[in-house]
Structure formats: C-alpha cells, structure tokens
Amino acid sequence: MRNINNVGWGLVILVIQVATIGLCSWKIQAESSSSDVMKASNAATLLGGGEINEKLRTFQTAINDADKEKASLADEPNGFQPRIHKAHLWHALEGLDRYPNYFDRWKSRIKSREQSEDHSVSHNKDSDDEEKEIDDLLKLEHVLRDTADAVRRERKRIAQQRTTWMQKIPNFLQEHPQFRKFWDAALYGEDWGKWCNGILHPKVQELFFTTNTTTGAIQLKTCSDATVAQVLSGAVRVEWNVSLLTELLDEECSDVYSIPILSDAFCHELIQLVRSLRLFFAQDTTIEQPRFFSLSQLGITWLDDFLFRVLLYPISIHLFDNIHLDSYHSFVAGYAAQPNCVTPRQFLVPHTDDSEVTLNLCLGEKDFEGGLLEFGPMRGERTKTKLQTDTVQPRIGYGLLHVGRLMHQVTPITSGDRFAYIVWTRSWTDTRAKQCPCCWLNHRKETATCICGPQWN
Numbered sequence: 001m002r003n004i005n006n007v008g009w010g011l012v013i014l015v016i017q018v019a020t021i022g023l024c025s026w027k028i029q030a031e032s033s034s035s036d037v038m039k040a041s042n043a044a045t046l047l048g049g050g051e052i053n054e055k056l057r058t059f060q061t062a063i064n065d066a067d068k069e070k071a072s073l074a075d076e077p078n079g080f081q082p083r084i085h086k087a088h089l090w091h092a093l094e095g096l097d098r099y100p101n102y103f104d105r106w107k108s109r110i111k112s113r114e115q116s117e118d119h120s121v122s123h124n125k126d127s128d129d130e131e132k133e134i135d136d137l138l139k140l141e142h143v144l145r146d147t148a149d150a151v152r153r154e155r156k157r158i159a160q161q162r163t164t165w166m167q168k169i170p171n172f173l174q175e176h177p178q179f180r181k182f183w184d185a186a187l188y189g190e191d192w193g194k195w196c197n198g199i200l201h202p203k204v205q206e207l208f209f210t211t212n213t214t215t216g217a218i219q220l221k222t223c224s225d226a227t228v229a230q231v232l233s234g235a236v237r238v239e240w241n242v243s244l245l246t247e248l249l250d251e252e253c254s255d256v257y258s259i260p261i262l263s264d265a266f267c268h269e270l271i272q273l274v275r276s277l278r279l280f281f282a283q284d285t286t287i288e289q290p291r292f293f294s295l296s297q298l299g300i301t302w303l304d305d306f307l308f309r310v311l312l313y314p315i316s317i318h319l320f321d322n323i324h325l326d327s328y329h330s331f332v333a334g335y336a337a338q339p340n341c342v343t344p345r346q347f348l349v350p351h352t353d354d355s356e357v358t359l360n361l362c363l364g365e366k367d368f369e370g371g372l373l374e375f376g377p378m379r380g381e382r383t384k385t386k387l388q389t390d391t392v393q394p395r396i397g398y399g400l401l402h403v404g405r406l407m408h409q410v411t412p413i414t415s416g417d418r419f420a421y422i423v424w425t426r427s428w429t430d431t432r433a434k435q436c437p438c439c440w441l442n443h444r445k446e447t448a449t450c451i452c453g454p455q456w457n
C-alpha cells in the first residue's frame with residue numbers, strides 16, 4: 001500500500017478520454033462547416049444547415065440475427081427503422097429541427113430504387129414519396145411515444161414498489177425496535193457530535209472534525225458553521241483541502257484509493273439491519289423482493305447523503321480530474337460460499353460499473369475468507385486486455401474509491417459472509433457527456449462505425 005503523498009497528485013489525475021468526434025465537437029463542427037458553406041453558396045438553396053448535412057445517405061440495412069425477427073415485424077419498404085437502428089432514431093431526434101430535409105434523404109433513395117426496380121409502372125411518384133415521408137414521421141412518433149410510455153411505466157412501477165416497501169417498515173420496526181434509530185430524522189438536524197459517536201471510523205473523526213473550544217460542539221473542520229442538515233441536504237458544500245485528503249487516502253493499487261469511513265461497530269449494526277430486513281421481507285410473499293437493499297429506498301437517506309456529500313462529491317473533484325458528481329445510487333451486496341437470500345452472491349465476474357465514480361465500502365462480516373477484489377484495466381483502453389491481478393483485500397469500515405470504468409471482480413468467498421456497501425455516482429458533465437456511450441462500451445477508438453462519426457453527419 002502506498003501513501004498518496006508518495007505518488008504525487010499529478011499521477012492520480014485520471015485522464016478521461018474524449019472521443020475524437022465527441023458530441024459537443026460534432027455540433028460545433030457541423031455548425032461552423034455549414035456557415036462556411038452558407039457564405040460560399042447561395043443561401044436560399046441550402047436548407048437545414050447547409051449541404052454538408054444534406055448529402056445523400058448511403059445507409060445499408062445491416063441487421064444482426066437478433067434484430068431480424070423484429071425487422072420482419074416492421075412493415076419497412078424503405079429501411080427507416082428507428083426502433084431497430086438507433087442511428088435512425090438518433091438522427092431524427094438530433095436532426096429534425098436543424099435539418100428540415102432529414103426525411104428527403106430517404107425519399108431520394110426510395111425514389112432512385114423505385115425507378116431502377118420498375119421502369120414500366122407509371123404513376124405519380126411524387127405523391128408516393130410524400131406518403132412514405134409521412135409514414136416515416138408517424139413511425140418515428142410511435143417509437144418516441146412507446147419509449148416515453150415504457151419510461152413512465154417503469155417509473156410508476158419503481159414508485160409503487162418503494163411505497164409498498166415503505167409501508168412495511170412500521171411492522172418491521174415493531175418486530176425490531178432496536179433499529180428505530182436508523183430512521184430517526186433527528187440524526188439529520190443534530191450537531192456533528194452524533195456522527196463521531198460510534199458511526200465514523202476514529203481516523204476520519206480525528207481528521208474531519210474539530211471541537212469548538214467555547215461551545216464544546218463538534219464541527220466539520222472545513223466548514224465549521226454548517227449543521228448536519230445543511231451539509232446532508234447539499235445546502236452547504238464540503239470542500240476538502242489536498243493536505244487533509246493526503247493524510248486520509250491511500251493508493252491501494254493503480255487508480256484505486258482507500259479511505260477509512262465507518263467504525264467496526266457501526267458496520268456490524270448495518271449488517272444486522274440488512275440481514276433482518278431481508279429476512280423480514282422474505283417472509284412476505286405478496287411483495288416484489290429487491291435483490292439488494294438500498295437503504296435510501298427504504299427511507300434511510302442520511303447515510304447515503306453523508307457518503308455522497310461529505311466524501312464522494314468533494315473527494316472526486318480532487319482525485320478524479322475535477323469530476324463533479326450529481327447523483328447516486330447505493331445498495332448492499334451480500335456474499336457467501338453457499339449463497340442464500342441474505343447473501344445471494346458467491347463471487348462477481350469482471351465488469352465495470354454503471355457509474356462515474358464508485359465507492360465500495362466493506363462492512364464485513366468479521367473473518368470472511370476469499371472475496372478479494374481484483375482490479376484490471378480501464379474500459380476503453382485497448383492496450384491491456386486481460387484482467388490484471390491487482391488484488392485488494394477489503395478492510396472492514398474502509399471504502400475503496402475508483403472510477404466506474406475500471407474493470408474489477410470479486411473472487412469466490414470461501415467461508416463466512418461478506419457485505420459491501422456500494423455507492424454508484426453519476427455526473428451529467430463527465431465521461432458520458434464527452435464520449436459516445438456506445439463507443440465507450442465497445443472499446444471503440446475509431447469513429448468509422450459510430451453513428452456520431454463523420455459519415456453520419
């Protein structure tokens with residue numbers, strides 16, 4: 001384990017790869033090229049941003065086997081299939097307002113195909129084309145409406161699921177009154193002393209908090225006037241200075257940092273809570289069972305708020321090249337050699353997370369064996385293809401911070417139970433906004449086959 005001081009901050013900065021033709025640069029490029037064309041030619045003949053955007057498409061319908069079935073269901077004389085080809089949907093969404101001639105691309109193609117297919121039939125081609133154009137617009141509208149409906153249905157399902165779970169909590173607390181404090185709203189508004197009492201790891205306590213010599217109140221060092229409620233709600237932002245963080249963070253392996261967060265005792269209490277909740281819910285056959293519990297979704301939001309606002313948000317700014325996180329999702333994952341409903345995993349395959357930055361906080365239990373974390377290369381980097389054997393032994397109460405793009409896996413657990421409190425965070429302004437998500441997922445470096453690439457624009 002290396003102290004972060006030794007590696008220097010230059011090395012810890014994650015270089016986010018920006019796609020050669022990222023969305024933003026693509027827009028700027030398209031606009032400036034079109035204005036050049038506008039100047040050089042007769043503006044009246046150029047519609048929708050200039051001829052560079054109105055060039056004839058040479059799109060070939062190339063669909064894989066899985067899509068063939070769907071395709072056969074679609075009544076497609078002209079190849080415009082926004083449900084199947086995301087490029088069609090993308091261009092219609094991005095292009096319609098800026099390129100009013102969008103559908104003419106397809107119209108011209110249909111026209112030439114029809115002409116070459118049937119020279120003998122003589123009917124009014126212009127009106128046929130117009131019908132197809134309208135047909136395409138309707139098709140697009142249907143796809144958009146169906147997608148919006150699916151999103152609405154999913155949101156409703158999740159909201160109902162949460163309501164059902166929340167309605168069960170009073171019964172749970174009647175059976176398990178010892179867990180009432182987790183739902184105690186007073187924790188939000190009270191002074192920081194409560195945080196130091198039993199919840200936090202002593203090292204965090206010592207470095208993050210200070211005692212006001214006149215009032216005796218415990219305060220957060222870097223914004224001493226802020227109350228717990230102000231910080232947890234995001235009304236007051238926490239900013240950690242580099243020297244404080246260097247004292248607290250260790251680099252466990254390349255691009256993975258550890259930080260002490262929770263006390264052993266509190267980790268143990270959390271495990272008891274999760275175990276009891278799972279067993280309580282499992283008795284109820286009338287409700288949909290969550291695979292993993294998210295404490296926030298069950299009404300305990302203060303812990304996630306604390307992890308996000310006091311640690312993840314301010315630390316990511318320093319650690320991961322000025323990433324500004326804006327949302328989070330957390331869950332507690334349980335592992336055992338013989339998986340069961342409380343600990344459904346035995347190991348975890350190599351993967352990357354659906355997150356910008358991940359916090360992986362080990363809760364224990366004590367003495368579990370196996371369940372090591374192995375970290376590999378960054379997704380999108382071609383150079384290393386095999387998962388490296390950078391192994392990290394999770395420590396109770398310690399969190400590991402890494403970007404979601406870093407490959408990782410969990411080795412099989414051989415004895416005992418292992419629980420990890422995982423927080424996935426997202427940011428609208430970082431990797432996902434700068435790089436085409438599809439290229440990112442497919443390790444694609446060249447843009448030739450990307451719908452954001454030049455041949456499409």
Ligand SMILES: O=C(O)CCC(=O)C(=O)O
Binds near residue numbers: 333408410
């Ligand atoms: O259990 C762990 O330590 C890792 C879990 C994880 O990577 C995940 O759920 O995405």
Ligand SMILES: [Fe+2]
Binds near residue numbers: 351353
């Ligand atoms: Fe993961």
